[in-house]
Amino acid sequence: MHVVSGKGGTGKTTVAAALALALAAEGGRTLLIEVEGRQGIAELFGIAALPYQERRIASVSAAQLGLPTDGVTGSGNGGSGGEVFALAIDTEQALLEYLDMFYKLGRAGKALQKVGFVDFATTIAPGVRDVLLTGKACEAARRKGPDGRRAYDAIVMDAPPTGRLTRFLNVNSEVAGLARFGPIHSQAQAVMRVLRSPETAVHLVTLLEEMPVQETVDGFADLREAQLPFGGVLVNMVRPPVLDAAAVAAVDGDHREEVATALGEAGLGGRARTGTAVRAAVEPLIDPLLEQAREHAERVELEREQRADLQQLRLPTYELPLLSEGVDLGGLYRLAGELKRQGAA
Template identity: 50%
Template sequence: MANEQGSRSGSGESLESGVTDDASGSGVTDRSSVAGENEWPQAAARARLHFVSGKGGTGKTTVAAALALALAADGKKVLLVETEGRQGIAQVFDIAPLPPTDTRIATAEGGGEVSALAIDIEHALLEYLDMFYNLGFAGRAMKRIGAIDFVTTVAPGLRDVLLTGKIKERIIHTDKQGNRVYDAVVVDAPPTGRIGNFLDVTQAMADLAKTGPIRNQSEGVVRLLHSEETIIHLVTLLEAMPIQETIEAIDELRGKNLNLGSLVINRVSAPHLPAEVIDEIAEGRIDAGRVEDSLTAAGLKLTDADLAGLLTETIEHATRLQAQQIAKAQLDEVELPTLELPSLGDGVDLGSIYELANLLQKAGA
């Protein structure tokens, strides 16, 4: 699970929000629906297709997995989709690598189910050729001579058309009775640096075909991605590079008229100091004698070395909190509903994914 950290709450911790309740600006962001802190935006509540993106290392796969579990509560069925070929979902759930077909991987509160799909480009292209052109034999021949990788490399737009087309196929998939198989689909999407191009299949489609099945399929995908059924959530950290990429992605996605959901701020350090003393302590202004007296009064006697270590840790903690406050001020300007998830010191395991899902449920997901 390298570079993928989710979050879980400790005792008494809860989601915190820095929501700006402002209805102005882009018409695709449901800011006016956010009545208070920790509330899932109404646009996200209406959506069935959720894309989760973020700069690499921010924990987007973990957040996507937790969101799938949250949406599957109360007996619902959710599909969690991977698009990058990393088998990140399998790592998060500690299971064998996923095949290119829907596979049930977890149960949720209330009897819900989460299935997963790791989209394989080769498999998707073979399906596509067979389904739309009745050219399954040609696809198999391409596979034998190694031409599939060549085709998807020289025509990168085709790769995104295939991925988004497969996602559309799963969201509209019905059973023999005509009922939708999945109540929601959550996509562990490409990172913020690529999410705009990935979702902008309009341009990819125009570059590939003027008529025919590819164009028709792509136009259907475009309608889905720009409809109320689709929402995009962004995961970030309170650090300079992830924040910059997130802000750029928000501007790009708004420019493409795509619907934005929640801004998930991951790995937030819980404040163990009063807000009014954070700046002072971060600058190293701390009364060592007073701290020592307080510890002694509580029955704790530290050596000089231990006391010095404690003071150093306190200053470092205050410095982190101060940096978070500065970074958070930048994100407040983007005017998106915001969820803060606490830092997870012990790493990610399956239990922490369920805890994070519980937090998202409480927020309204």
Template identity: 55%
Template sequence: MAQSTQLHVVTGKGGTGKTTVAAALAMSLAGQGKKVLLCEVEGRQGIAQLFDVPPLPYEERKIAVGLGGGEVYALAIDPEAALLEYLAMYYRLGRAGKALDKFGIIDFATTIAPGVRDVLLTGKVYEAARRRTGGRFTYDAVIMDAPPTGRITRFLNVNSEVAGLAKVGPIRRQADSIMEMMRAPETRVHLVTVLEEMPVQETIDGIAELTSERLPVGHVILNLVRPSVLSGVSQKALAAGSVRPAEVASVLAAIGLERDVTVAEALIAEGEAHLERQRLQDAQREILDDCGRPLVELPLLSDGIDLGALFELAEQLGDLR
């Protein structure tokens, strides 16, 4: 029997780079020769921007090939299109469903019943993860660029969201099937954070909420980690306050630059600020060391994110299988 498709759900506080991490994870798995589907559910077209391709339609489209020969397909899941597909699949409302869309009923339904909207979004991921081609699963792995940490448990726990809307029927059965997949051994919810107080606290809270709902937590990815640019000797000197502007100005002159005390003072201030940022990073990392989940660090890339950067980050994500 073919192995089940792996489902990786990537979440994180806004601004932590969860879409970048999801894309890098897709490239990492493709680098292992896997066929991967990368899905987004928030309508931001972030995946298209990262891979520098046209805006994604509501269909699976190949966007990249990994170093190991695997392929990355992408899909932007639209709730209205998903509902039309759902109506055609379960109620055989082909043209009638499109007529409803013209009257705005589709938009109305997904607005007043956000639980149904989430079932439609996660339901499309479920369909892709469980689809078979030629006797085996179509995709080796499916990655969902999911909503932020503060909403992820509610988004994934579709059973509770539809409890008051559908006791029986296709929607209820769909929700039950989705929850079975979300809690399966092949599923992991990865949390992306930066080493700052608010994102780290939201990550800790997210782990607790996901665990309480029996949703499987995977790795915590520490993104945009700043490397130290100071030697140990310089760090000790700055911490002790023993670096003097005149001494720094002399060093500037020795390497052929202007002996400028004002510039030297600015360099010392920047060094002290850098040292303080490193201390804050280290303090937040210590907090996450006790979160009970494996940690992965991704560096801050000064040249921005492009396809080459995704390959670079993908090398760090080899353990997320």
């Protein structure tokens, strides 16, 4: 099970979806789970809102991700590609399912729903909501099909933001301590066995900016304290280099003459023939270009510092490019290919 989190605005839902595609590319079955009720998965894949039901949303192969296909052998269908299923967990439906599973309430559970008990329980006690969400994800991870094999080769959870991630994942540990026997205690212990097992990995998504990087560093510290298993750092929206290192180092100097000459040689002087006329034609471009170069140099230095902070975590780090045209379905497959090539899947 892959738990994907990150500071708001870092693109964690996009990265979680790309990871699910990458994991399925060699013939596996992957379940992509959403727990925040935003229907972000449906929006990314351009489909109708997801019901509280596991639904196939994509088929994917190595070739679709731009990867070599020679010798690819899938675990599910001989290397011809795999499938991604999705589930948007509805808290109310999950509680009814839980009550029926452990207390055999059946129609009585529906009656509780009608009088508003379900909504009351999940609102007045937020911990109950987190127990249901993590419990449903772990049930999918443990579930086996008629052939005795696991129903899914991988589970990817689009988890809450980093700020509340550790409490979200660790809530069953608290519940197991409060309810020391009975089905609630057993269920909570079973969930924590999955979440703390070597087969679970928590990945954090970040940008190369100060606040997201600091939250990522703090997030891994919290996970370590809670004894939850680490995965990797997923750096999203990485900008391509525009200037080489020498140009970045030189932007603080006085280079107006060199810039004017280069612009003239590039033909930006228009129809001007003489050196004076060319200089006059390109003059309005010089200061804006130098200002952009300085801004780019500042950005490069900031990213260098943030990469250094992330390297101190000593965790696998994967970088995904900024898609200037936005993330459509094609872009999502491109990101999945990047994750696969870098070994994240």
